[in-house]
Amino acid sequence: MKTDLSHAYRLARLDLAMIFRNRSALTNAVLMPLAVCAFLVYTAKDSGPDQVAYILTGQIAALVVFAPLVNLAGFYTSRREELVLKRLLGGPASATAILGGSALGATAVYLLQVVAVVAAAVALGAGLPGNPLLVLAVVLGGAAVFALLSMAISGLSSSGELAQLATVPVMLILFALSPVIVPAGALPERLEQVAGYLPLTPVVDMVRAGYGDALSWQSPLVLAVWAVAAAVLARRFFRWDPRRG
Amino acid sequence: MSTQTIEVDGLRQRYGDFEAVRGIDFTVPSGGLFALLGTNGAGKTTTMEVLEGFRPAASGSVRLLGADPYRDRKALRPRVGIMLQESGLIGDLTTAETVDLWRDLSTDPISRAEALELVDLGDKSAVQVRQLSGGQKRRLDLALAVVGRPEVLFLDEPTTGMDPEARPGTWKLIQDLVAGGTTVLLTTHYLEEAERLADRIAIMHRGEIRITGSVPDVVAGHGDRLAFRVPAHTPIDMLPHLDGRAPEITVAEGLPTARWTVTGGDPDGRAHRSVAELLTWAAGHNVTLDRLSVRPASLEDVFLSIVEDK
Numbered sequence: 001m002k003t004d005l006s007h008a009y010r011l012a013r014l015d016l017a018m019i020f021r022n023r024s025a026l027t028n029a030v031l032m033p034l035a036v037c038a039f040l041v042y043t044a045k046d047s048g049p050d051q052v053a054y055i056l057t058g059q060i061a062a063l064v065v066f067a068p069l070v071n072l073a074g075f076y077t078s079r080r081e082e083l084v085l086k087r088l089l090g091g092p093a094s095a096t097a098i099l100g101g102s103a104l105g106a107t108a109v110y111l112l113q114v115v116a117v118v119a120a121a122v123a124l125g126a127g128l129p130g131n132p133l134l135v136l137a138v139v140l141g142g143a144a145v146f147a148l149l150s151m152a153i154s155g156l157s158s159s160g161e162l163a164q165l166a167t168v169p170v171m172l173i174l175f176a177l178s179p180v181i182v183p184a185g186a187l188p189e190r191l192e193q194v195a196g197y198l199p200l201t202p203v204v205d206m207v208r209a210g211y212g213d214a215l216s217w218q219s220p221l222v223l224a225v226w227a228v229a230a231a232v233l234a235r236r237f238f239r240w241d242p243r244r245g
Numbered sequence: 246m247s248t249q250t251i252e253v254d255g256l257r258q259r260y261g262d263f264e265a266v267r268g269i270d271f272t273v274p275s276g277g278l279f280a281l282l283g284t285n286g287a288g289k290t291t292t293m294e295v296l297e298g299f300r301p302a303a304s305g306s307v308r309l310l311g312a313d314p315y316r317d318r319k320a321l322r323p324r325v326g327i328m329l330q331e332s333g334l335i336g337d338l339t340t341a342e343t344v345d346l347w348r349d350l351s352t353d354p355i356s357r358a359e360a361l362e363l364v365d366l367g368d369k370s371a372v373q374v375r376q377l378s379g380g381q382k383r384r385l386d387l388a389l390a391v392v393g394r395p396e397v398l399f400l401d402e403p404t405t406g407m408d409p410e411a412r413p414g415t416w417k418l419i420q421d422l423v424a425g426g427t428t429v430l431l432t433t434h435y436l437e438e439a440e441r442l443a444d445r446i447a448i449m450h451r452g453e454i455r456i457t458g459s460v461p462d463v464v465a466g467h468g469d470r471l472a473f474r475v476p477a478h479t480p481i482d483m484l485p486h487l488d489g490r491a492p493e494i495t496v497a498e499g500l501p502t503a504r505w506t507v508t509g510g511d512p513d514g515r516a517h518r519s520v521a522e523l524l525t526w527a528a529g530h531n532v533t534l535d536r537l538s539v540r541p542a543s544l545e546d547v548f549l550s551i552v553e554d555k
Contacts, residue, residue: 002352010349018337083333090327092350094319
Protein backbone atom coordinates (compact mmCIF):
# COMPACT_ATOMS: atom_id res chain seq x y z
CA MET A 1 0.00 0.00 0.00
CA LYS A 2 1.42 3.36 -1.02
CA THR A 3 1.32 6.26 1.41
CA ASP A 4 0.16 9.84 1.02
CA LEU A 5 3.80 10.89 1.18
CA SER A 6 4.86 8.66 -1.72
CA HIS A 7 1.86 9.86 -3.75
CA ALA A 8 2.64 13.50 -2.96
CA TYR A 9 6.28 13.00 -3.92
CA ARG A 10 5.26 11.44 -7.26
CA LEU A 11 2.82 14.25 -8.00
CA ALA A 12 5.41 16.88 -7.04
CA ARG A 13 7.85 15.27 -9.49
CA LEU A 14 5.16 15.47 -12.14
CA ASP A 15 4.58 19.19 -11.51
CA LEU A 16 8.28 19.96 -11.56
CA ALA A 17 8.67 18.07 -14.83
CA MET A 18 5.79 20.10 -16.28
CA ILE A 19 7.41 23.38 -15.19
CA PHE A 20 10.84 22.53 -16.57
CA ARG A 21 9.35 21.17 -19.81
CA ASN A 22 7.28 24.28 -20.51
CA ARG A 23 9.33 27.38 -21.34
CA SER A 24 6.70 29.92 -20.29
CA ALA A 25 6.03 28.09 -17.02
CA LEU A 26 9.77 27.96 -16.36
CA THR A 27 10.05 31.70 -17.02
CA ASN A 28 7.03 32.66 -14.91
CA ALA A 29 7.61 30.33 -11.99
CA VAL A 30 11.39 30.20 -11.71
CA LEU A 31 13.24 32.84 -13.70
CA MET A 32 11.02 35.92 -13.43
CA PRO A 33 11.07 36.06 -9.60
CA LEU A 34 14.84 35.68 -9.66
CA ALA A 35 15.05 38.49 -12.23
CA VAL A 36 13.00 40.75 -9.92
CA CYS A 37 15.34 39.83 -7.08
CA ALA A 38 18.41 40.57 -9.21
CA PHE A 39 16.95 43.95 -10.21
CA LEU A 40 16.31 44.93 -6.57
CA VAL A 41 19.84 43.90 -5.57
CA TYR A 42 21.25 45.89 -8.48
CA THR A 43 19.35 49.05 -7.44
CA ALA A 44 20.52 48.61 -3.83
CA LYS A 45 24.14 48.20 -4.82
CA ASP A 46 24.97 51.91 -4.55
CA SER A 47 23.53 52.13 -1.02
CA GLY A 48 26.22 49.89 0.41
CA PRO A 49 26.68 46.26 1.48
CA ASP A 50 24.24 46.48 4.42
CA GLN A 51 21.41 47.51 2.09
CA VAL A 52 22.36 44.74 -0.37
CA ALA A 53 22.28 42.22 2.49
CA TYR A 54 18.93 43.65 3.65
CA ILE A 55 17.45 43.23 0.16
CA LEU A 56 18.89 39.73 -0.29
CA THR A 57 17.54 38.45 3.03
CA GLY A 58 14.22 40.13 2.31
CA GLN A 59 14.09 38.39 -1.05
CA ILE A 60 14.72 34.97 0.49
CA ALA A 61 11.43 35.52 2.28
CA ALA A 62 9.60 37.44 -0.44
CA LEU A 63 10.09 34.72 -3.05
CA VAL A 64 7.56 32.69 -1.06
CA VAL A 65 4.87 34.83 -2.69
CA PHE A 66 5.70 33.60 -6.21
CA ALA A 67 5.73 29.81 -6.58
CA PRO A 68 3.73 28.85 -3.47
CA LEU A 69 1.10 31.59 -3.90
CA VAL A 70 0.86 33.18 -7.37
CA ASN A 71 1.83 30.14 -9.45
CA LEU A 72 0.14 27.59 -7.25
CA ALA A 73 -3.18 29.49 -7.17
CA GLY A 74 -3.20 29.56 -10.97
CA PHE A 75 -2.09 25.97 -11.19
CA TYR A 76 -4.75 24.59 -8.85
CA THR A 77 -7.44 26.60 -10.61
CA SER A 78 -6.56 25.68 -14.17
CA ARG A 79 -6.20 22.01 -13.24
CA ARG A 80 -9.52 22.08 -11.45
CA GLU A 81 -11.28 23.74 -14.39
CA GLU A 82 -9.74 21.17 -16.75
CA LEU A 83 -11.09 18.41 -14.43
CA VAL A 84 -7.57 17.12 -13.81
CA LEU A 85 -7.88 17.49 -10.03
CA LYS A 86 -11.14 15.58 -9.98
CA ARG A 87 -9.68 12.86 -12.21
CA LEU A 88 -6.74 12.53 -9.83
CA LEU A 89 -9.14 12.40 -6.88
CA GLY A 90 -10.87 9.50 -8.62
CA GLY A 91 -7.55 7.64 -8.61
CA PRO A 92 -5.51 6.08 -5.85
CA ALA A 93 -4.16 9.34 -4.37
CA SER A 94 -5.92 11.13 -1.51
CA ALA A 95 -6.98 14.78 -1.55
CA THR A 96 -4.13 15.57 0.84
CA ALA A 97 -1.60 13.89 -1.45
CA ILE A 98 -2.93 15.61 -4.58
CA LEU A 99 -2.95 19.11 -3.10
CA GLY A 100 0.16 18.44 -1.04
CA GLY A 101 2.01 17.13 -4.09
CA SER A 102 1.53 20.36 -5.98
CA ALA A 103 2.40 22.37 -2.86
CA LEU A 104 5.54 20.26 -2.50
CA GLY A 105 6.48 20.99 -6.12
CA ALA A 106 5.97 24.72 -5.60
CA THR A 107 8.00 24.54 -2.39
CA ALA A 108 10.81 22.81 -4.29
CA VAL A 109 10.83 25.67 -6.81
CA TYR A 110 10.91 28.16 -3.93
CA LEU A 111 13.76 26.28 -2.27
CA LEU A 112 15.69 26.31 -5.53
CA GLN A 113 15.24 30.07 -5.72
CA VAL A 114 16.28 30.45 -2.09
CA VAL A 115 19.45 28.48 -2.78
CA ALA A 116 20.17 30.81 -5.71
CA VAL A 117 19.67 33.90 -3.54
CA VAL A 118 21.75 32.47 -0.69
CA ALA A 119 24.51 31.76 -3.20
CA ALA A 120 24.21 35.34 -4.47
CA ALA A 121 24.38 36.58 -0.87
CA VAL A 122 27.62 34.68 -0.36
CA ALA A 123 29.01 36.01 -3.63
CA LEU A 124 28.06 39.60 -2.71
CA GLY A 125 29.62 39.40 0.73
CA ALA A 126 26.52 38.94 2.91
CA GLY A 127 27.75 35.48 3.92
CA LEU A 128 25.89 32.35 4.92
CA PRO A 129 23.12 32.40 7.51
CA GLY A 130 24.37 31.84 11.05
CA ASN A 131 21.35 29.68 11.78
CA PRO A 132 20.56 27.81 8.53
CA LEU A 133 18.09 25.51 10.25
CA LEU A 134 15.97 28.48 11.29
CA VAL A 135 16.06 29.81 7.73
CA LEU A 136 15.09 26.40 6.35
CA ALA A 137 12.30 26.00 8.90
CA VAL A 138 10.81 29.40 8.18
CA VAL A 139 11.13 28.92 4.41
CA LEU A 140 9.17 25.63 4.69
CA GLY A 141 6.66 27.10 7.16
CA GLY A 142 6.12 30.17 4.97
CA ALA A 143 5.66 27.97 1.90
CA ALA A 144 3.02 25.93 3.73
CA VAL A 145 1.08 29.06 4.78
CA PHE A 146 1.14 30.58 1.29
CA ALA A 147 0.26 27.28 -0.38
CA LEU A 148 -2.82 27.06 1.85
CA LEU A 149 -3.73 30.64 0.95
CA SER A 150 -3.36 29.75 -2.74
CA MET A 151 -5.98 27.00 -2.27
CA ALA A 152 -8.43 29.51 -0.81
CA ILE A 153 -7.80 31.98 -3.67
CA SER A 154 -8.17 29.17 -6.21
CA GLY A 155 -11.58 28.27 -4.81
CA LEU A 156 -12.78 31.82 -5.42
CA SER A 157 -11.44 32.05 -9.00
CA SER A 158 -12.95 30.68 -12.17
CA SER A 159 -9.77 30.44 -14.25
CA GLY A 160 -6.04 30.10 -13.73
CA GLU A 161 -5.46 33.61 -15.09
CA LEU A 162 -8.04 35.14 -12.73
CA ALA A 163 -6.53 33.28 -9.79
CA GLN A 164 -3.09 34.72 -10.59
CA LEU A 165 -4.64 38.16 -11.06
CA ALA A 166 -6.31 37.85 -7.66
CA THR A 167 -2.91 37.32 -6.04
CA VAL A 168 -1.47 40.57 -7.46
CA PRO A 169 -3.03 42.97 -4.89
CA VAL A 170 -2.05 40.54 -2.13
CA MET A 171 1.50 40.52 -3.45
CA LEU A 172 1.66 44.34 -3.76
CA ILE A 173 0.35 44.88 -0.22
CA LEU A 174 2.79 42.35 1.20
CA PHE A 175 5.76 43.84 -0.67
CA ALA A 176 4.83 47.39 0.29
CA LEU A 177 4.14 46.82 3.99
CA SER A 178 6.20 43.82 5.07
CA PRO A 179 9.88 44.72 5.59
CA VAL A 180 11.05 43.19 2.32
CA ILE A 181 12.40 46.37 0.74
CA VAL A 182 11.30 49.18 3.06
CA PRO A 183 12.33 48.75 6.73
CA ALA A 184 9.42 48.55 9.16
CA GLY A 185 10.57 51.71 10.95
CA ALA A 186 10.13 53.75 7.76
CA LEU A 187 6.37 53.19 7.79
CA PRO A 188 3.88 55.34 9.74
CA GLU A 189 3.28 53.83 13.19
CA ARG A 190 -0.28 52.64 12.41
CA LEU A 191 0.83 50.96 9.17
CA GLU A 192 3.80 49.40 10.94
CA GLN A 193 1.41 47.82 13.44
CA VAL A 194 -0.75 46.42 10.61
CA ALA A 195 2.35 45.19 8.76
CA GLY A 196 3.38 43.21 11.83
CA TYR A 197 0.35 40.96 11.40
CA LEU A 198 0.77 40.26 7.67
CA PRO A 199 1.79 36.69 6.80
CA LEU A 200 4.99 37.70 5.02
CA THR A 201 6.33 39.81 7.92
CA PRO A 202 7.18 36.91 10.28
CA VAL A 203 8.81 35.05 7.36
CA VAL A 204 11.05 38.06 6.62
CA ASP A 205 11.83 38.65 10.29
CA MET A 206 12.75 35.02 10.94
CA VAL A 207 14.91 34.74 7.82
CA ARG A 208 16.82 37.80 9.02
CA ALA A 209 17.02 36.22 12.46
CA GLY A 210 18.69 33.29 10.74
CA TYR A 211 21.21 35.79 9.41
CA GLY A 212 21.89 37.20 12.87
CA ASP A 213 19.09 39.66 13.70
CA ALA A 214 17.27 39.31 17.00
CA LEU A 215 14.30 36.91 16.89
CA SER A 216 11.07 38.36 18.23
CA TRP A 217 8.73 35.93 20.06
CA GLN A 218 5.92 37.50 18.04
CA SER A 219 7.13 36.22 14.65
CA PRO A 220 6.60 32.44 15.11
CA LEU A 221 3.31 33.18 16.84
CA VAL A 222 2.00 35.33 13.95
CA LEU A 223 3.12 32.70 11.42
CA ALA A 224 1.42 29.93 13.42
CA VAL A 225 -1.82 31.94 13.61
CA TRP A 226 -1.62 32.47 9.84
CA ALA A 227 -1.07 28.76 9.30
CA VAL A 228 -4.29 27.98 11.18
CA ALA A 229 -6.20 30.79 9.46
CA ALA A 230 -4.96 29.75 6.01
CA ALA A 231 -5.92 26.12 6.68
CA VAL A 232 -9.42 27.21 7.71
CA LEU A 233 -9.75 29.43 4.61
CA ALA A 234 -8.47 26.65 2.32
CA ARG A 235 -10.94 24.18 3.81
CA ARG A 236 -13.77 26.69 3.48
CA PHE A 237 -13.13 27.89 -0.07
CA PHE A 238 -11.18 25.25 -2.00
CA ARG A 239 -13.28 23.21 -4.40
CA TRP A 240 -12.70 20.17 -6.59
CA ASP A 241 -15.51 20.72 -9.04
CA PRO A 242 -15.11 23.37 -11.72
CA ARG A 243 -16.82 26.72 -11.25
CA ARG A 244 -17.84 26.71 -14.94
CA GLY A 245 -21.32 25.52 -15.80
CA MET B 246 -21.56 -10.86 6.02
CA SER B 247 -23.22 -9.37 2.93
CA THR B 248 -22.39 -10.83 -0.48
CA GLN B 249 -23.32 -7.54 -2.10
CA THR B 250 -20.40 -5.42 -3.28
CA ILE B 251 -22.59 -2.35 -3.70
CA GLU B 252 -25.58 -1.64 -1.47
CA VAL B 253 -27.72 1.47 -1.88
CA ASP B 254 -30.63 1.88 0.49
CA GLY B 255 -32.91 4.91 0.44
CA LEU B 256 -30.25 7.23 -1.04
CA ARG B 257 -31.32 10.85 -1.34
CA GLN B 258 -29.15 13.68 -2.65
CA ARG B 259 -29.99 17.35 -2.98
CA TYR B 260 -28.35 20.40 -4.60
CA GLY B 261 -29.94 23.43 -2.95
CA ASP B 262 -33.66 23.17 -3.66
CA PHE B 263 -33.21 20.51 -6.34
CA GLU B 264 -33.49 16.91 -5.21
CA ALA B 265 -31.29 15.05 -7.69
CA VAL B 266 -31.80 11.59 -6.18
CA ARG B 267 -35.05 10.74 -4.41
CA GLY B 268 -34.68 7.65 -2.30
CA ILE B 269 -33.27 4.89 -4.49
CA ASP B 270 -32.38 1.29 -3.58
CA PHE B 271 -30.33 -1.26 -5.43
CA THR B 272 -27.62 -3.82 -4.84
CA VAL B 273 -24.87 -5.24 -7.03
CA PRO B 274 -23.42 -8.64 -6.13
CA SER B 275 -19.73 -9.41 -6.37
CA GLY B 276 -18.77 -9.94 -10.01
CA GLY B 277 -22.02 -8.44 -11.28
CA LEU B 278 -22.50 -5.74 -13.88
CA PHE B 279 -25.27 -3.28 -13.11
CA ALA B 280 -26.25 -0.52 -15.54
CA LEU B 281 -27.96 2.71 -14.58
CA LEU B 282 -29.92 4.13 -17.50
CA GLY B 283 -31.64 7.47 -17.76
CA THR B 284 -31.75 10.76 -19.57
CA ASN B 285 -29.50 13.70 -18.62
CA GLY B 286 -30.45 14.92 -15.15
CA ALA B 287 -31.98 11.60 -14.13
CA GLY B 288 -29.59 11.34 -11.16
CA LYS B 289 -27.20 8.70 -12.50
CA THR B 290 -23.99 10.65 -12.12
CA THR B 291 -24.96 11.95 -8.68
CA THR B 292 -25.57 8.36 -7.58
CA MET B 293 -22.20 7.34 -9.02
CA GLU B 294 -20.41 10.21 -7.29
CA VAL B 295 -21.81 9.18 -3.91
CA LEU B 296 -20.68 5.61 -4.51
CA GLU B 297 -17.28 6.81 -5.71
CA GLY B 298 -16.84 8.71 -2.45
CA PHE B 299 -16.78 12.19 -3.97
CA ARG B 300 -19.64 13.31 -1.73
CA PRO B 301 -21.38 11.92 1.33
CA ALA B 302 -24.91 10.55 1.10
CA ALA B 303 -27.33 13.25 2.24
CA SER B 304 -29.63 10.55 3.58
CA GLY B 305 -29.98 6.82 3.25
CA SER B 306 -27.23 4.28 3.39
CA VAL B 307 -24.54 3.48 0.83
CA ARG B 308 -22.02 0.66 1.24
CA LEU B 309 -19.18 -0.26 -1.07
CA LEU B 310 -17.24 -3.46 -0.30
CA GLY B 311 -18.87 -3.28 3.13
CA ALA B 312 -17.58 0.22 3.88
CA ASP B 313 -18.80 3.81 3.64
CA PRO B 314 -17.39 5.11 0.34
CA TYR B 315 -17.02 8.68 1.63
CA ARG B 316 -15.77 8.08 5.17
CA ASP B 317 -13.62 5.07 4.28
CA ARG B 318 -12.33 6.45 0.96
CA LYS B 319 -8.71 5.99 1.92
CA ALA B 320 -9.12 2.26 2.48
CA LEU B 321 -11.38 1.75 -0.53
CA ARG B 322 -9.41 3.83 -3.05
CA PRO B 323 -6.84 1.19 -4.02
CA ARG B 324 -9.65 -1.34 -4.59
CA VAL B 325 -11.75 0.86 -6.87
CA GLY B 326 -11.34 2.08 -10.46
CA ILE B 327 -13.20 5.13 -11.67
CA MET B 328 -13.86 6.50 -15.13
CA LEU B 329 -15.63 9.84 -14.91
CA GLN B 330 -18.10 11.18 -17.43
CA GLU B 331 -15.54 13.75 -18.64
CA SER B 332 -11.83 13.10 -18.93
CA GLY B 333 -9.51 15.42 -17.04
CA LEU B 334 -6.14 14.38 -18.33
CA ILE B 335 -2.92 16.38 -18.45
CA GLY B 336 -2.52 17.43 -22.08
CA ASP B 337 1.26 17.92 -21.91
CA LEU B 338 1.93 14.32 -20.89
CA THR B 339 2.24 11.53 -23.41
CA THR B 340 -0.08 8.56 -23.28
CA ALA B 341 2.71 6.43 -21.80
CA GLU B 342 3.59 9.07 -19.17
CA THR B 343 -0.06 9.30 -18.17
CA VAL B 344 -0.29 5.55 -17.64
CA ASP B 345 3.06 5.58 -15.82
CA LEU B 346 1.76 8.25 -13.45
CA TRP B 347 -1.27 6.12 -12.59
CA ARG B 348 0.89 3.03 -12.27
CA ASP B 349 3.20 4.86 -9.86
CA LEU B 350 0.20 5.86 -7.77
CA SER B 351 -1.22 2.30 -7.73
CA THR B 352 -0.14 -0.47 -5.36
CA ASP B 353 -0.17 -3.45 -7.73
CA PRO B 354 -0.56 -2.11 -11.26
CA ILE B 355 -0.62 -3.94 -14.55
CA SER B 356 2.21 -3.09 -16.95
CA ARG B 357 2.09 0.00 -19.13
CA ALA B 358 2.11 -2.11 -22.30
CA GLU B 359 -0.77 -4.24 -21.02
CA ALA B 360 -2.81 -1.18 -20.04
CA LEU B 361 -2.37 0.43 -23.44
CA GLU B 362 -3.04 -2.80 -25.33
CA LEU B 363 -6.28 -3.32 -23.40
CA VAL B 364 -7.66 -0.12 -24.89
CA ASP B 365 -5.92 -0.47 -28.24
CA LEU B 366 -3.62 2.51 -27.70
CA GLY B 367 -0.34 0.60 -27.91
CA ASP B 368 0.72 2.58 -30.97
CA LYS B 369 -0.06 5.93 -29.30
CA SER B 370 2.29 5.67 -26.33
CA ALA B 371 4.52 8.54 -27.49
CA VAL B 372 1.61 10.81 -28.48
CA GLN B 373 0.76 13.77 -26.25
CA VAL B 374 -2.66 13.44 -24.64
CA ARG B 375 -3.78 16.77 -26.12
CA GLN B 376 -3.25 15.29 -29.61
CA LEU B 377 -5.51 12.29 -29.01
CA SER B 378 -9.05 12.31 -30.37
CA GLY B 379 -11.97 12.47 -27.96
CA GLY B 380 -12.57 8.74 -28.30
CA GLN B 381 -8.90 7.93 -27.73
CA LYS B 382 -8.92 10.06 -24.58
CA ARG B 383 -11.93 8.08 -23.34
CA ARG B 384 -10.06 4.84 -23.97
CA LEU B 385 -6.99 6.16 -22.15
CA ASP B 386 -9.26 7.15 -19.26
CA LEU B 387 -10.59 3.59 -19.19
CA ALA B 388 -7.02 2.26 -19.11
CA LEU B 389 -6.34 4.46 -16.07
CA ALA B 390 -9.45 3.12 -14.37
CA VAL B 391 -8.30 -0.49 -14.73
CA VAL B 392 -4.52 -0.05 -14.30
CA GLY B 393 -4.69 -0.74 -10.55
CA ARG B 394 -6.56 -4.08 -10.94
CA PRO B 395 -9.72 -2.76 -9.24
CA GLU B 396 -12.23 -5.03 -7.51
CA VAL B 397 -14.98 -2.53 -8.34
CA LEU B 398 -15.13 -0.43 -11.47
CA PHE B 399 -17.32 2.66 -11.91
CA LEU B 400 -17.82 3.60 -15.55
CA ASP B 401 -19.76 6.79 -16.19
CA GLU B 402 -20.83 6.70 -19.84
CA PRO B 403 -17.65 4.86 -20.86
CA THR B 404 -18.28 4.77 -24.61
CA THR B 405 -19.70 8.27 -25.04
CA GLY B 406 -17.51 10.04 -27.57
CA MET B 407 -15.92 6.82 -28.81
CA ASP B 408 -15.93 5.86 -32.47
CA PRO B 409 -18.57 3.21 -33.20
CA GLU B 410 -15.82 0.74 -34.16
CA ALA B 411 -14.09 1.24 -30.79
CA ARG B 412 -17.19 0.34 -28.77
CA PRO B 413 -17.13 -3.44 -29.28
CA GLY B 414 -13.52 -3.55 -28.09
CA THR B 415 -14.48 -1.62 -24.97
CA TRP B 416 -17.45 -3.91 -24.37
CA LYS B 417 -15.18 -6.93 -24.72
CA LEU B 418 -12.77 -5.45 -22.17
CA ILE B 419 -15.61 -4.82 -19.72
CA GLN B 420 -16.97 -8.35 -20.23
CA ASP B 421 -13.50 -9.80 -19.64
CA LEU B 422 -13.13 -7.81 -16.43
CA VAL B 423 -16.50 -9.03 -15.18
CA ALA B 424 -15.57 -12.59 -16.13
CA GLY B 425 -12.43 -12.10 -14.03
CA GLY B 426 -14.55 -11.19 -11.00
CA THR B 427 -14.61 -7.38 -11.18
CA THR B 428 -17.88 -5.78 -10.11
CA VAL B 429 -18.96 -3.06 -12.52
CA LEU B 430 -21.45 -0.25 -12.16
CA LEU B 431 -21.94 1.67 -15.38
CA THR B 432 -24.14 4.44 -16.62
CA THR B 433 -24.91 4.76 -20.28
CA HIS B 434 -27.14 6.46 -22.80
CA TYR B 435 -26.73 3.53 -25.14
CA LEU B 436 -29.45 0.97 -24.52
CA GLU B 437 -27.67 -1.55 -26.74
CA GLU B 438 -24.66 -1.26 -24.43
CA ALA B 439 -26.78 -2.02 -21.37
CA GLU B 440 -28.54 -4.90 -23.11
CA ARG B 441 -25.25 -6.47 -24.16
CA LEU B 442 -23.33 -6.03 -20.93
CA ALA B 443 -25.55 -5.80 -17.90
CA ASP B 444 -26.82 -8.61 -15.70
CA ARG B 445 -29.26 -6.14 -14.27
CA ILE B 446 -30.32 -2.62 -15.10
CA ALA B 447 -32.22 0.21 -13.48
CA ILE B 448 -33.93 2.98 -15.40
CA MET B 449 -33.75 6.26 -13.51
CA HIS B 450 -36.02 9.20 -14.18
CA ARG B 451 -36.23 12.43 -12.19
CA GLY B 452 -34.11 11.03 -9.38
CA GLU B 453 -36.05 7.81 -8.93
CA ILE B 454 -35.53 4.24 -10.10
CA ARG B 455 -38.67 3.58 -12.10
CA ILE B 456 -37.87 -0.03 -12.97
CA THR B 457 -35.08 -2.48 -12.22
CA GLY B 458 -34.18 -6.10 -12.95
CA SER B 459 -32.65 -8.15 -15.74
CA VAL B 460 -33.40 -6.89 -19.26
CA PRO B 461 -35.98 -9.69 -19.88
CA ASP B 462 -37.61 -8.88 -16.51
CA VAL B 463 -37.72 -5.19 -17.31
CA VAL B 464 -39.30 -5.58 -20.74
CA ALA B 465 -41.74 -8.26 -19.56
CA GLY B 466 -45.16 -6.82 -18.87
CA HIS B 467 -44.67 -4.00 -21.34
CA GLY B 468 -46.72 -5.66 -24.05
CA ASP B 469 -46.15 -6.17 -27.73
CA ARG B 470 -45.82 -3.68 -30.58
CA LEU B 471 -47.90 -3.87 -33.76
CA ALA B 472 -47.35 -1.47 -36.62
CA PHE B 473 -48.09 -1.08 -40.32
CA ARG B 474 -47.74 1.66 -42.89
CA VAL B 475 -51.12 3.16 -43.64
CA PRO B 476 -51.78 3.36 -47.40
CA ALA B 477 -52.57 6.70 -48.97
CA HIS B 478 -56.28 7.57 -49.03
CA THR B 479 -56.97 5.44 -45.93
CA PRO B 480 -58.60 7.75 -43.37
CA ILE B 481 -56.77 7.63 -40.06
CA ASP B 482 -60.00 7.80 -38.08
CA MET B 483 -61.19 4.52 -39.54
CA LEU B 484 -58.18 2.59 -38.13
CA PRO B 485 -59.24 0.04 -35.52
CA HIS B 486 -58.75 0.14 -31.75
CA LEU B 487 -56.65 -2.85 -30.66
CA ASP B 488 -56.63 -3.99 -27.06
CA GLY B 489 -58.96 -1.02 -26.47
CA ARG B 490 -56.43 1.53 -27.74
CA ALA B 491 -56.39 3.88 -30.71
CA PRO B 492 -53.17 3.77 -32.77
CA GLU B 493 -50.31 6.21 -32.40
CA ILE B 494 -49.53 7.78 -35.74
CA THR B 495 -46.05 8.72 -36.86
CA VAL B 496 -45.17 10.01 -40.32
CA ALA B 497 -42.10 8.89 -42.26
CA GLU B 498 -41.31 9.47 -45.92
CA GLY B 499 -44.66 11.24 -46.26
CA LEU B 500 -46.70 8.19 -45.20
CA PRO B 501 -48.25 7.61 -41.79
CA THR B 502 -47.42 4.55 -39.75
CA ALA B 503 -49.95 3.27 -37.22
CA ARG B 504 -48.57 1.72 -34.02
CA TRP B 505 -50.30 -0.07 -31.18
CA THR B 506 -49.00 -1.26 -27.86
CA VAL B 507 -51.04 -4.25 -26.73
CA THR B 508 -50.74 -5.18 -23.11
CA GLY B 509 -54.07 -6.74 -22.21
CA GLY B 510 -54.75 -10.45 -21.74
CA ASP B 511 -52.26 -13.19 -21.13
CA PRO B 512 -48.76 -12.47 -22.54
CA ASP B 513 -48.80 -15.55 -24.80
CA GLY B 514 -52.05 -14.79 -26.56
CA ARG B 515 -52.42 -11.03 -26.75
CA ALA B 516 -50.38 -10.40 -29.93
CA HIS B 517 -52.18 -13.26 -31.72
CA ARG B 518 -55.54 -11.87 -30.78
CA SER B 519 -54.67 -8.32 -31.85
CA VAL B 520 -53.12 -9.49 -35.13
CA ALA B 521 -56.26 -11.49 -35.85
CA GLU B 522 -58.41 -8.41 -35.14
CA LEU B 523 -56.19 -6.29 -37.41
CA LEU B 524 -56.30 -8.82 -40.24
CA THR B 525 -60.09 -9.07 -39.97
CA TRP B 526 -60.37 -5.29 -40.07
CA ALA B 527 -57.99 -5.03 -43.06
CA ALA B 528 -59.88 -7.67 -45.01
CA GLY B 529 -63.20 -6.01 -44.23
CA HIS B 530 -61.96 -2.58 -45.36
CA ASN B 531 -59.82 -3.82 -48.22
CA VAL B 532 -56.67 -2.22 -46.71
CA THR B 533 -53.19 -3.57 -47.46
CA LEU B 534 -51.09 -4.00 -44.30
CA ASP B 535 -47.88 -2.66 -45.77
CA ARG B 536 -44.75 -3.41 -43.67
CA LEU B 537 -46.77 -5.10 -40.95
CA SER B 538 -44.59 -5.82 -37.92
CA VAL B 539 -45.29 -7.57 -34.65
CA ARG B 540 -42.65 -7.76 -31.96
CA PRO B 541 -42.30 -7.87 -28.20
CA ALA B 542 -41.46 -4.64 -26.36
CA SER B 543 -37.78 -3.71 -26.48
CA LEU B 544 -35.71 -2.04 -23.81
CA GLU B 545 -35.95 1.13 -25.88
CA ASP B 546 -39.76 0.96 -25.77
CA VAL B 547 -39.68 0.61 -21.98
CA PHE B 548 -37.10 3.37 -21.63
CA LEU B 549 -39.10 5.77 -23.80
CA SER B 550 -42.34 4.98 -22.04
CA ILE B 551 -40.67 5.84 -18.73
CA VAL B 552 -38.83 8.99 -19.76
CA GLU B 553 -41.88 10.26 -21.64
CA ASP B 554 -43.93 9.58 -18.49
CA LYS B 555 -46.38 7.37 -20.36
